[in-house]
Amino acid sequence: MLLVDGTESSLRAMLQALPPVDEVGAHARAAMLGTRSIKTTSKSWAIDTAISMIDLTTLEGSDTPGKVRALCNKAVRPDSTDATVPHVGAICVYNDMVAVARKHLDAIGGADIPVAAVSTAFPSGRASREVKIRDTQDALDAGATEIDMVIDRGAFLAGDIMKVFTEIVYIKELCGDRAHLKVIFETGELVTLDNVRKASFLAMAAGADFIKTSTGKISPAATPPVVLVMLEAVRDFYAQTGVKIGVKPAGGIRNTKDAIKQLVLVNETAGAQWLNPQLFRIGASALLNDLLMQRMKLRDGHYAGPNYVTLD
């Protein structure tokens, strides 16, 4: 079942029919779920699951082929001393590093790890449609199988939801069967939870495979209330259409505790069926090492120093 028929009136009707979000209530619910106490075997499961969901990311002006290859090595074998650690969910880089990452991953036994490219004039999204299409085309040609596009926040805030919608439709068409499309809202710029819910439904109706909180360049990013509202959105979209859309919080999730809180949010909002890398990813860079340190702590009974995990 489709929620909109592509016309502006149907899109507006869908967004207007959405129930409002009560900010206070959503914050309280997210805070309550943050008190869940995840220990022993469940902590161990959560750490491995979180590792397998990481989109290991480097999005810097200073990125070089060497830096990206190092990240790929880490992605395939996060802990060189322990082969039981799962590989991460994906590598996430800028457009021009896609080919480097793809080639290196294939060479080191990481062929099953997808490469995601940030796209559509990331992070601001301020470019013409032609440039955005060309940007995405470049990434696809270089071998990206996941496209992390940004929405036009200016258009969204100005009420030009049709522009936002159409852009997603275009990029989705371009991705076709070749790549999964993740749509980034930059929730730190949308600000209200009502906007987050609207953006979620807009993106899902336009064909997003994943909805993603942030670019990582703006704070606040993947706060628990924002992720809660997005998880409610995918849950309700699934109930209405039978289609499961993934969620990717990105930005600000730096330690194991935060990552586990995210998994609890998934578990008690969208449900356990979302707890896999096909439907939940965490965009992060520093998080992986903290997960590895906590994993060692569970295994060995004591904390290892920071030099026992690798800098990449």
Add this chain to the structure above:
Amino acid sequence: MTFEYAPAPESASVVNIADSYGLFINGKFVPAKGGMTFPTINPANEKVLSKVAYASKDDVDKAVAAARAAYTKVWSKLSPAERGKYLFRIARILQERAREFAVLETLNNGKPIRETRDADIPLAAAHFFYHAGWADKLEHAGVGNNPKSLGVAGQIIPWNFPLLMLSWKIAPALAAGNTVVLKPAETTPLTALFFAEVCQQADLPPGVVNILTGDGATGSHIVNHPGIDKIAFTGSTEVGKLIARSVAGTKKSLTLELGGKGANIVYEDAAIDETIEGIVNGIFFNQGHVCCAGSRLLVQESVHDEVIEKLQRRMSQIRVGDPMDKNTDMGAINSSAQLAKIRELADVGGEEGATRWDNGCELPAKGFWFRPTIFTGVTQAQRIAREEIFGPVLSVLTFRTPQEAIDKANNTPFGLSAGIWSDKGSKVLWTAKNLKAGVIWANTFNKFDPASPFGGYKESGWGREGGRHGLSAYLKGGK
């Protein structure tokens, strides 16, 4: 893939429960006359935690005499600022011993540790802090210049929030300059006895606080005692009526905080997901053992199906089980008697034609348990829409217009609490203005603060607790 939460039990070793406890009279623990005792148990596993003394009429006489002596000789002569210092001291000790009190309350009451840790104990300490500040500002309490204390207060509290109800009673009484004889509920005496230790630790003058454990007969001796100036009771409407009869025609002043059948009104424009949380909090917080619970859900018919579907899905996630586990959302029913009452009314609900649904969760073999349950298709004429169940059972009714919501919400002998869920400010205010309930929450539920008065209309009681209004119930205007 499933995400099972491994057991995360709070340690019971932070609290040392003695084998037996005496009555706390005149600053000391003393055995009851004739040495009578009764056991107190953990309702989550039916194991005996301790034995407590059973106070008879003679013990009540002793306690009232001690309270009177402390009142005339010490407490009423103390400067208000000095009284405040004692209250601050008690508040700080409660905070310092918060973990111990939280564990003890959970063991004796059956409610989850998350609630005792995050609600009961912090709120109890907050009540003492709040009233400590009042002790030397009583001329602003609104009863006139030079306000006077009443004398000896007899206080009887329920088992649903044992330490919190104690603090609601004792903190304002002491701040206003009264002394007290307090009886905790028969099934939950332990935190009150630990509170007696706190009084000792704070060097509170002997006799200012006296704590008598016992049953309804003990309470009746307190109510009927001629040496008592004020009765404060929280409990059932049935017992409240008995007390009102006993006190009628005496010089005793009386406050009653009784039952309720709170209407929780959900309009079609509400923020549905947060409303679901509010409904769950309104009826399943503390196993529904809450006098102000939102036990009657009034849903606008146009969103009924969506609300029920989401509510049932949410209820399926309520984690029922070991109250000491930090991930438990709903604990044990407090006693077998209460469980029997819940079962009886729930059975009646089915017989009367409402549709029963529960979350089907597994329940522990030992102890007293009841699944989170809702009845849909309930109408005003049914018992489950009118009687207080005092358990995790929600009755769902529908309405078509705001006026109908008000009419149905007010069509009850009670009038303690109500909730309103709407995104429209003007509608919220209109609804609140027309509801006859002592406490009305908008887009939230079960929020408490010591500065906010709490109490009911009609059969839900007389007087207020908390805030300036609650304080004034322990004062009379001076001349």
